[in-house]
Amino acid sequence: MNxxxxxxxxxxxxxxxxxLEIRKTILSVAPDAEEKISYGMPGFYLNNKPLVYFAGYKHHIGFYATPNGHQEFAKELLVYKQGKGSVQFPLNKEIPFDLIRRIVEFRKENQ
Incomplete structure (x- = not known):
């Protein structure tokens, strides 16, 4: 177990x-990504550069696709609470796996 x-x-x-579904979604787009805990949360790296991170919290899952992932999908992310370089997906709502997949694809191509 890693x-x-x-x-x-x-x-x-x-x-x-x-x-697990978020992890699976990320790895489906970037199967060669290196997984490691960074900043206390799961991080995924390509070519030794950060791709995305995610983290579990009591009421949400934080998703971090900086620097350009959040900018590119700003309109779609407007419905979620955000911080600098982060977005919160509430646990009591549907997690937008397709949006996560598209963000990871964008980050992979524009890293």
Whole structure:
């Protein structure tokens, strides 16, 4: 079990499922991405450069696709609470896996 899997296992089962699906979505776009815990959360790297990060919280999942991932998808992300370089996907709502996939594709091409 790698560090990312250990991180995901630390959450309640229903949150684990969402985190696992996000991980699967990222790896489907970037199967060669290196997974590691960075800044206390799962990070995915291509060519030793950050691709995206995600993190579980009590009421949401944080997704980090800086610097350009959030800018490119600003209109679609408007419906979510955001911080500098982050977006929060509430756990009580549908996680936008297709949007995550498209952001990862964009980051992969524009890293």
């Amino acid at each position: 560090q990312v899997e250990i991180y995901i296992k630390s959450f309640p089962a229903e949150v684990q499922q969402k985190l």
